[in-house]
Every structure is written in structure tokens, then in C-alpha cells.
Amino acid sequence: METLEADSGAHPAPGRFICRFAPSPNGPLHLGHAFSALVNHDAARRCGGTYLVRMEDVDATRCRPEFADAILDDLAFIGAPPDAPPRRQSAHMADYAAALARLEAMGLVYPAFESRAEIARAVAARAAAGTAPARDPDGVALTPFAREGLSDAERARRRAAGEPHVLRLHMAAAIAAAGGPLAWREAQGLPEGPAAHVPADPEAWGDVILARRDVPTSYHLSVVVDDAAQDITHVIRGEDLFQATAVHVLLQRLLGLPQPVYHHHRLIRDETGAKLSKSNGSAGLAALRAAGVTPAELRRRLGLQPMPTT
Ligand code: GLU
Numbered sequence: 001m002e003t004l005e006a007d008s009g010a011h012p013a014p015g016r017f018i019c020r021f022a023p024s025p026n027g028p029l030h031l032g033h034a035f036s037a038l039v040n041h042d043a044a045r046r047c048g049g050t051y052l053v054r055m056e057d058v059d060a061t062r063c064r065p066e067f068a069d070a071i072l073d074d075l076a077f078i079g080a081p082p083d084a085p086p087r088r089q090s091a092h093m094a095d096y097a098a099a100l101a102r103l104e105a106m107g108l109v110y111p112a113f114e115s116r117a118e119i120a121r122a123v124a125a126r127a128a129a130g131t132a133p134a135r136d137p138d139g140v141a142l143t144p145f146a147r148e149g150l151s152d153a154e155r156a157r158r159r160a161a162g163e164p165h166v167l168r169l170h171m172a173a174a175i176a177a178a179g180g181p182l183a184w185r186e187a188q189g190l191p192e193g194p195a196a197h198v199p200a201d202p203e204a205w206g207d208v209i210l211a212r213r214d215v216p217t218s219y220h221l222s223v224v225v226d227d228a229a230q231d232i233t234h235v236i237r238g239e240d241l242f243q244a245t246a247v248h249v250l251l252q253r254l255l256g257l258p259q260p261v262y263h264h265h266r267l268i269r270d271e272t273g274a275k276l277s278k279s280n281g282s283a284g285l286a287a288l289r290a291a292g293v294t295p296a297e298l299r300r301r302l303g304l305q306p307m308p309t310t
Helices: 031-047 065-078 089-105 116-128 152-160 171-178 219-229 245-255 285-290 295-301
Strands: 018-021 050-055 109-112 166-169 183-187 195-199 209-211 234-238 261-265
Touching: 018 031, 018 234, 031 050, 031 065, 031 234, 031 261, 031 285, 031 295, 050 065, 050 089, 065 285, 065 295, 089 109, 089 166, 089 209, 089 219, 089 245, 109 152, 171 245, 183 245, 209 219, 219 245
Parallel strands: 018 050, 183 261, 234 261
Antiparallel strands: 109 166, 166 209, 183 195
């Protein structure tokens, strides 16, 4: 990464600072979430900015209102309650549909009819034959079913006939439509500090899914729509989402949305060095609270400075 001189994106006005913690209410919070919420909260407090919370609850099969309530309760406990009522993505499905429609109108979206199981079988068969498909930056195999395998007319016919499908971004066309190099600004310090210029490589993600039948949007699509709708100037989140930013800046460019500054923070890991998950009982905030751990002790364990007083 090199220090940024200039780039083409629209950026927040200097001095404005609005960040967000965006949990998915599909389980209880753990130490890693607490860290992310506190890093956001503290950065906003240090510069007189605004700290928002967004419930990423588009997946109705996994997200539950009681988890959202428990998350807000945990955030209050750790001293990081949001500055405004949280935005719930499930209340904004029409916004995601509108963004999807714009991308479709640009000819950048196509229906794909292979089920998850079919894709998994095809990936396994190719791996066995020594021609395993490439993997995305998260290590997930890209679909072996190429867009070219079916004509546009045939896709349209099957879609009109009501066949189950997902909607994918035609990545090559999307990159071409973006019309030039993509990059983002990665803040090296919070709330202020120099930013690095990170070239974005969305191609590595393949034809990402933008909408499914059961969930008619996706993480990638809703996150960029919401960051713009909430006027987010600084996206502060775990480094496990660093590579996904390439997809986000591509979608921002295509949809004409402003580009926030990003900061990807270190992850909190368990004793074995593994990433925490929702099922990590011992690192769960509920268990720590039950064990009498205080918010100040929690901050110490997370390597955070005492709570900013401003
Ligand atoms: N909802 C995502 C998660 O819980 C975070 C999204 C983001 O911060 O961009 O991992």
C-alpha cells in the first residue's frame, strides 16, 4: 500500500465523522463484536462524531428480534449504546430492490439456476478431476457454471417460467462499466491519521450473488446501499472484510454512491488463534457478564484504552 495522493472517488467532507457497527442478529455477541463496537464508538467519541448501529437482518431464516434486543443490551453494558435508534435492514428491502434494478438496467445482472448443492457437486467433481475452480478471497470455490454456458435468451425464458434462481453480478461487465481503476482509502489510524491507497481487485470474487429467492438482496448489495443511506463517512470493521471492500467500491462506483474511508481492525482470536464465532461460549459476552467481568476489565482484555471522556 502506498500513501494516497489523489483518487477519483467522492469522499466525505473533511471533519465529518459518522461510523457504524453492523452486527447480524443471528446469535449472541462475542468479544470480537464488542471490540469492533468499541473501536467504532471510541473513534466517534474522540472526534465528536456519530456512532450508529445497523442490524444486518436481511436473512429472516437466521436473524431474530430477540438477538437484536440482546445485542443492544450488550452494547449498553459495554458502554457503546448507539447515538440513534438502529437501522434494521429488513425494513429497507425496497431500497435494495431499487439498487438491484439499476444494476439490471445497466445489463450487469443475470439469473443463475444452479442450486448450492449442484454447485458443490460440480466443484467436488472438478477437484477430483484435478481441475478445481479458483477460490474467492474468502476461500470459497467460485461457481464452475460459467455465464457463457447458457444464452441470455435461455436465461430470460427460464426466469420468466418461474424457475428458482439467484441473481449474479456479471463481474467482467461490471468492471468494464466501472470505467477505470478502483481503489479505496484505508485509514491507518482513528479517528484521524494518514490513509493508504488500496487498489481494489473485485474480479477475484467472480460473479458474486446479489440476490437470492429467499433473501432478495445480499450482504454486498445492502451494505453499500446502507452505508450511503446512513451517510457513513468511515467504515470501521474487522480485517476479515478487507478483501470484500473491493466488491463494495465497485458497487459504489456503479451505483454512483459516495465512497467512505475504510479502516479494517485486527481480529480478536481465541487461545488457539482461531477467529471467534457465534458459538464460542467462553468468549460470549453473556458468559463474561455472568462471570462478573466489568466493562473496564473487558476493555483491558481487548487492549483498548480507558473509555474516552469527551
Ligand atoms: N454484518 C457483518 C458481520 O456481522 C458486518 C458488515 C460490515 O461491517 O460491513 O460480519
